[in-house]
Amino acid sequence: MKIEKIVILTGAGISAESGIKTFRDADGLWENHAIEEVASPEGFKRNPKLVYEFYNARRSQLNSPEVKPNKGHQELTRLINEFHGEVTLITQNIDDLHERSGLSTKDVWHMHGELQKMRCQKTQRIFNAPNSFDEETECPCCQELGNLRPHIVWFGEMPFYLDEAFEKLTDCDLFLSIGTSGLVYPAAQFVAMTPQTCRRIEVNLNETQVSNQFDECRVGPAGVVLPILVEEVLKA
Numbered sequence: 001m002k003i004e005k006i007v008i009l010t011g012a013g014i015s016a017e018s019g020i021k022t023f024r025d026a027d028g029l030w031e032n033h034a035i036e037e038v039a040s041p042e043g044f045k046r047n048p049k050l051v052y053e054f055y056n057a058r059r060s061q062l063n064s065p066e067v068k069p070n071k072g073h074q075e076l077t078r079l080i081n082e083f084h085g086e087v088t089l090i091t092q093n094i095d096d097l098h099e100r101s102g103l104s105t106k107d108v109w110h111m112h113g114e115l116q117k118m119r120c121q122k123t124q125r126i127f128n129a130p131n132s133f134d135e136e137t138e139c140p141c142c143q144e145l146g147n148l149r150p151h152i153v154w155f156g157e158m159p160f161y162l163d164e165a166f167e168k169l170t171d172c173d174l175f176l177s178i179g180t181s182g183l184v185y186p187a188a189q190f191v192a193m194t195p196q197t198c199r200r201i202e203v204n205l206n207e208t209q210v211s212n213q214f215d216e217c218r219v220g221p222a223g224v225v226l227p228i229l230v231e232e233v234l235k236a
């Protein structure tokens with residue numbers, strides 16, 4: 001079958017080889033914090049200071065000189081630039097490593113938001129975030145304190161780009177799911193939305209809860225698996 005339309009879903013695993021920890025290690029914590037503490041509206045209400053500090057620390061790590069896009073990001077950029085048909089890249093990642101590997105911001109759909117952005121809770125306007133901000137930072141639009149929050153989708157909030165993603169998923173010939181655990185919804189359901197005729201390939205260090213829904217699971221680090229896979233797709 002000729003491939004014309006590709007949808008790619010990436011998760012925290014693709015950035016692991018850049019030194020950014022994934023969401024859920026075996027102990028169920030994200031960078032030593034309970035997920036509901038730092039990734040829920042209730043957690044933010046309970047302890048805003050902790051949540052600001054958590055995302056400020058993640059941003060400072062992301063902006064440190066040793067964090068760079070890895071081979072996995074670079075290969076996906078090559079696929080998007082060289083493929084003759086349409087490629088849609090949907091990421092659960094809040095980092096900007098896809099963009100830093102050469103993609104334009106319009107080519108990357110951040111369904112869970114972006115670490116490098118902040119949002120005014122009053123007007124919903126989005127701004128580039130400084131390295132660090134908190135409840136003492138004056139909002140650029142309303143000039144008030146306490147209105148800014150990280151531009152991150154927390155548990156219980158609606159992800160971005162869902163309608164657009166569903167449209168692309170239901171009409172694609174190849175679906176690649178890379179470095180995602182299949183535990184976070186709705187992204188975990190994306191594979192089930194692809195048409196019967198679509199070829200579905202998962203790339204992960206190990207099998208996941210949704211592996212049985214794929215035609216093929218390529219086991220290994222994204223930085224090793226993707227150069228081979230991308231070459232195959234470009235030659236198909």
Ligand code: NAD
Pocket residue numbers: 010011012013014015016017020021022023024025092093094095112178179180181182183184203204205206208220221222223
């Ligand atoms: P997850 O942490 O739940 O799962 C990561 C998956 O990647 C695991 O299945 C793991 O086996 C796999 N993996 C680890 N290293 C890999 C590698 N080198 N190559 C291939 N696969 C590898 O992540 P998720 O499913 O993306 O969960 C989503 C949540 O995590 C999102 O809400 C996202 O915002 C958040 N998150 C993002 C980042 C980031 O932006 N880099 C980092 C941590 C958490």
